[in-house]
Amino acid sequence: MVRNGIPEPHVDAIVATYHSEQAQAQNPIFDGQVRQQMQDVGLPDTLANRERAKMEIFRAKADALLNVGGRWPLIDRRQNALTATTLPEDERPSAFPAPETASAAPTTVNQDMPGGDPGREASVASDVQSVQASAGREEVAAAAPRNDEATPEPPSQATTARIERIPGVEREAGHEDGPVTPVLHLADFEAEFLKLRKNKGAAWAEASARDAHVLVVTFRDILEEQGVAHSGEIRQHHIAALRQHYNDVPARYGQSARQRAMRPAELRAFAADQAARAEAQGEPPYAVGLSAATIRKHFGNLDTFLRHLRASGYAIGEWELKGLRPAKPKPGTIRLQQVKPSPQTIRPIFDLPVFTGCRDEFGLDVPGNIVFHGACYFLPMLFAYLGARRNEFAGLGTSDILQTDSGPAIHIRQNQFRGIKNPQSDRMLPVPDELLRLGFMDYVAAISGLGYRQLFPELYSPDYKTVDPGDRFYKDFIPLLNASPEMKDGLWKRTIHAFRHGLADTLKQSGVEIAIIDDLSGRLGSGETQTRYTNAAGLPLLLEKIRGSVRAGGGKSDVRRCDGGGHRIGRLRWSCETST
Known part of the structure; x- marks a missing residue:
């Protein structure tokens, strides 16, 4: 630009305008506007036609932007650094003001005109230029005088305040001449979310971060659907549109890769079609609408993201979630919702072939003589004896199994394979007697001897950077339950998590103090005595309470250990090496 005669004071503004136009062109909103204009004139929606239409739009913008003299005929182009370059070479001034002078004394206007304040008029012209360069606003284009129109009066200060806001900034109402506040365009929502993710650090587990990312993407798509261009245009009814969207989508769309890839309108239409089909064919109703707990989680993440935008300095209006976010269920209702299987209910699980003897590593659900x-x-x-969270046990490392003065112990703590939910989740648990009888410590030694650092390496895959071992175990184990004639019709929802509730209830019914149950489960007890003045219950006390609940539940199971007291490890399906 400098080599072609563009003065240096204007280069930065032109570069900013170029990048703004480029971002606008890559925005899905712009693409949607082009499609709508093509539809209005009856032009077929093809890739070639869309590209040609975009070229014509940009050519028209360029023609309007370069028509400096047509927009501001009163400006003496010889006294302005940028417009002087559009004059014939023999009419151009020999020198332009230095950058400092140019910024201090901008474009000069006819001093004979009434109200001709050079500084203010140049500011108005600069604002209008930025508006058209950034988005080609129709309001400004309409206000620009054509050659066949009478020249308008120079804008007054009141007119300046009414000039269209520059895209990318937002001014406070009543303070149009004050400092500007940047806005975040929809195309930049995901990039800003990554900043939020870094800010959260270890406070967000991977699963929590994924949930928040899904929320941000969905919210962005809903805003685009509502015609919103940037954060400064977000209003309360746009948040209400997100809430309604969650009411109209498949209840389990997150479990389908195909449904997750759908845009909001497509997903809602799919749910409506499936519900209508099920009703027409007399099938069970198709589940539509997310659960209250899931919506509450999404709106918590929405609040976090909007607060992050405001804290980062982006313009955003007020929002209210209280009337949209489902209320938490009352404690009495929660107690009724949670399944708490008793030891007698859980007992048949351990009659499955995987515990009593199976055919081979490919037939864990087929009776046989091998135990893996x-x-x-x-x-x-x-899970049955200690009631931990699924990921806490599935993500154990071999170094988390320790020998202590009180016997073998499991240290649930953050490791290289997974985090933990909260500080009180870090705890020491005794290895139950039944697992010692069945060779658990021999298994730990064998896995360590093979060079594995994961206690259950078959739950990991070298092909994936991030793996949830708890999810992998669920997908391996639940089919074994479903294959059992005794269990397939009696499974409760959230089967593995129900073990946790069942153990807590069994301990309570056995007379174990709530404070000890909280320590065993990794929950923060109530009251200052439990949280400040005392440590968690020690291994001897926990082991005593577990033994008491086992006796109350019927004693030992019929689970077999490996034949002859030996040790056999199942095929490590997803690991680098296999062993038997």
């Missing part, structure tokens, strides 16, 4: 130690063998017993 691994996740499907040990984890259900750990």
Whole structure:
């Protein structure tokens, strides 16, 4: 630009305008506007036609932007650095003001005109230029005088305040001449979310970050659907549109990759079609609408993201979630919602072939004479006896199994494979007697001897950077339950998590203090005595309470360990090496 005669004071503004136009052209909103204009004139919606239409739009913008003399005929182009370059060479001034002078004394206007304040008139002209260069606003284009129109009066200060706001900034109402506040365009929402993710750090587990990312993408798509261009245009009814969207989508769309890829309108239409089809064919109703707990989670993430935008300095209006976010269920209702299987209910699970003897590593659900130690063998017993969260046990490392003065112990803590939910989740649990009888410590030694750092390496894949071992175990173990004639019709919802509730209830019914149940489960107790003045219950006390609940539940199971006291490890399906 400098080599072609563009004065240096104007280069930065032109570069900013170019990047703004480029961002606008890549925005899905612009693409939608082009499609609508093509439809209005009956032009077929093809890729070639869209590209030609965009070229014509940009050519028209360029013609309007370069028509400096047509827009501001009163400006003496010889006294302005930028417009002077449009004059014939023999009419151009020999020198332009230095950058400092140019910024201090901008474009000069005819001093004979009434109200001709050079500084203010140049500011108005600059604002109008920026508006048209950034978005080609129709209001400004309409206000620009054509050659066949009478020249308008120079804008007054009141007129300046009414000039269309420059895209990318927002001015406070009543303070149009004050400082500007940047806005975040929809195309930049995901990039801004990554900043929020970094800010959260370890406070956000990967699963929480994924949920928040889904919320941001969905909210962006809903805003685009509502015609919103940037954060400064977000209003309360746009948030209400997101709430309604969650009412009209498949209840389990997150479990389908195809449905997750759908845009909001397409997803709602799919749910409506499926519901209508099920009704027409007399099938069970198709589940539509997310659960209250899921919506509450999404709106919590929405509040976090909007607060992040405001804290980052972006313009955004007030919002209210209280009337849209479902209320938390009352404690009494929660108690009724949670399944708490008793030891007698859980007991038949351990009659499955995977515990009593199966055919081979490919037929864990087929009766046979082989017992394989691994996740499907040990984890259900750990859940039944200790009631930890699914990921806490599935993500254990071999270094998390310790020998202590009180006997073998499991240290649930953050490791290289997974985090933990909160500080009180870091705790020491005793290895139950039944697992010691079944060779758990021998298994730990064998896995460590093979060079694995994960306690259950078959739950991991070298092909994926991030793996949720709890999810992998669920997908391996639940089919074994479904294959059992005794269990397939009696499974409760959230089967693995129900073990956790069942153990807590069993301990309570056995007379164990709530404070000890909280320590065993990794929950923060109530009251200052439990949280400030005392440590968590120690291994001997926890082991005593567990033994008491086992006796109350019927004693030992019929689970077999490996034949002859030996040790056999199941095929490590997803690991780099296999062993038997």
